[in-house]
Amino acid sequence: MSRAALDDICDFTSKVKKEAEELRQCHGRSTCDILVAAGFGVKPSHTKLNEANLFHSWYWATQPKPDGAKRDTINDIITKEYKSLIQDILKDDTAARREKLKHVYEWSENSSTVPTSKSVKSVAARVQNVKMQFSGLAEAWSNLKEIEIAGVVMYVGQDPAGCQTSGIFGGSDMYTSVFKYLRDGGSPEAGLPGMSSARSTDSSWELHCCMWEILRDRNHRVFGSTMKEELMAALKDLRVMQGIEVGDPQKIVWQHLLEFMTKNYLIILNWPHGVSPPGPGFEYKKLKGDPLRKLVVPYLRRKLGVMYDGPSDDDEEQDSLDGVPEIEIRPWNQDVIKMLESPNLKGEIPLVKAADGVVLRKVSDDPSWQKKTREGEDTRHKGRVDPPQQHQLPFPSHKRPRAEVSNDDTTAAHTQDQEMSQRNACPIQGGCRVWYP
Numbered sequence: 001m002s003r004a005a006l007d008d009i010c011d012f013t014s015k016v017k018k019e020a021e022e023l024r025q026c027h028g029r030s031t032c033d034i035l036v037a038a039g040f041g042v043k044p045s046h047t048k049l050n051e052a053n054l055f056h057s058w059y060w061a062t063q064p065k066p067d068g069a070k071r072d073t074i075n076d077i078i079t080k081e082y083k084s085l086i087q088d089i090l091k092d093d094t095a096a097r098r099e100k101l102k103h104v105y106e107w108s109e110n111s112s113t114v115p116t117s118k119s120v121k122s123v124a125a126r127v128q129n130v131k132m133q134f135s136g137l138a139e140a141w142s143n144l145k146e147i148e149i150a151g152v153v154m155y156v157g158q159d160p161a162g163c164q165t166s167g168i169f170g171g172s173d174m175y176t177s178v179f180k181y182l183r184d185g186g187s188p189e190a191g192l193p194g195m196s197s198a199r200s201t202d203s204s205w206e207l208h209c210c211m212w213e214i215l216r217d218r219n220h221r222v223f224g225s226t227m228k229e230e231l232m233a234a235l236k237d238l239r240v241m242q243g244i245e246v247g248d249p250q251k252i253v254w255q256h257l258l259e260f261m262t263k264n265y266l267i268i269l270n271w272p273h274g275v276s277p278p279g280p281g282f283e284y285k286k287l288k289g290d291p292l293r294k295l296v297v298p299y300l301r302r303k304l305g306v307m308y309d310g311p312s313d314d315d316e317e318q319d320s321l322d323g324v325p326e327i328e329i330r331p332w333n334q335d336v337i338k339m340l341e342s343p344n345l346k347g348e349i350p351l352v353k354a355a356d357g358v359v360l361r362k363v364s365d366d367p368s369w370q371k372k373t374r375e376g377e378d379t380r381h382k383g384r385v386d387p388p389q390q391h392q393l394p395f396p397s398h399k400r401p402r403a404e405v406s407n408d409d410t411t412a413a414h415t416q417d418q419e420m421s422q423r424n425a426c427p428i429q430g431g432c433r434v435w436y437p
Contacts, residue, residue: 016040032157051101052322055082056305058104075305127155127165135169142171207303219296220285226299230329234266238331254282258366261351265332268352268361270325277352277360280367298326325355347373 020034027034059078066074089096098105131153138149150170155163207222235246246264257278261267271277272294275287287295298321332349339345347364354360363369 051086051097051104052079052082054108055085055101055104058107060305062107071305072302075302078305079301123155123157124165127153131165131167131169135171138169138171140171147171207300216288216292219292220287222296222300223284223287223292226296226327227329230327231266234329234331235264238265254278254284255280256368257282258351258361258363259368262349262363262366262369265337266329267332267336267350269328269330270355271327271352271360272324273354273358279352279361279365293321294324295327297321298324302326 016035017031020031020038023029023034024031056075056078059081060074066077069077086097086100089100091097134151134153138151141147141149148171150168152166152168154166157163207218238244238246244265268278272291275291275294276282284295336349339349347362347369349363350359350361351363351365352359352361
């Protein structure tokens, strides 16, 4: 465009902003809402409000919070308040639920923190496009000019999906990793990929989708981090509280998880029904859809709070995950540990349990335990001594052999009983001849 055309466009922009500011003062709405309603803005990624997320936003904006409390603690308080508020209302009774949350909906209508649905483009798509453009430019400078560029794209509005899509970009993985390390403050808990030290578990950045990462891959990654986090906490409890030497969770293979849990006295709790539990044939990267969401959504809701917005606008699908508890890994109690002393009870020790107490996996389901049991039975069988078999005589029992002494032809004839006595006292290969009449 010519310089004159660009000047006209700038004048138009200034006029629009000025008009939007006047309308904001007149109607009490934000400038962003005015521009969105006029078609000059962007829409939220999910136009259908989720009641639980709406209640979280209202609570954070209007209610007092405990001093010094962490975000996770406050989110837990908000979740309990929400469940207590609607516990007596059926999920299908929309009118009753809206009446119960009337003050929340009124705040939503009068507040500029909740985006309007009138728009032309998704916030999440806009943020994702920005990341792709900057990362592409950074990669080009890295390949052609040997200049590394790294940075962060942050959405600072109120749309949850926009916040969730924010992320780091760079021309190469090496420098984005360094950027993450510096972002975490260089503390001992913050490590680089491939190193044994773990990143800070308080950071929620790792719970968002990375560049070009689809939601399913993000959920697979989050599930692995969740299990590792729970394992490390449980092993620390065993080591510090009970003085038990534990293994290294960095070296766990999924196929050997049951064996690791048996050796370190651990149990998985709240495993959801309908999801294949850890054990033979378990491959978490093949999980998808609802089973995968059951594993990660409770964890994401606790860690992200209002920043979490589910991938679906389906209320029934969202409600189906409301009652799903978060997976936990806990040490065995002393009564269970004592069961190890009994060979008959050891195989019945539970390793994976559902929220309702149903045992989904136990020690006897571990292939290594089954192999050791079979080897022990084979060893006992080989070491067993069978009773000696009674050998039969080399001649039929219905015939009576007679024996004569070869070195005494003058001996008088003996009675039948004496002949039998001599035969029984004589070995098969000796100075006696055994013959048949």
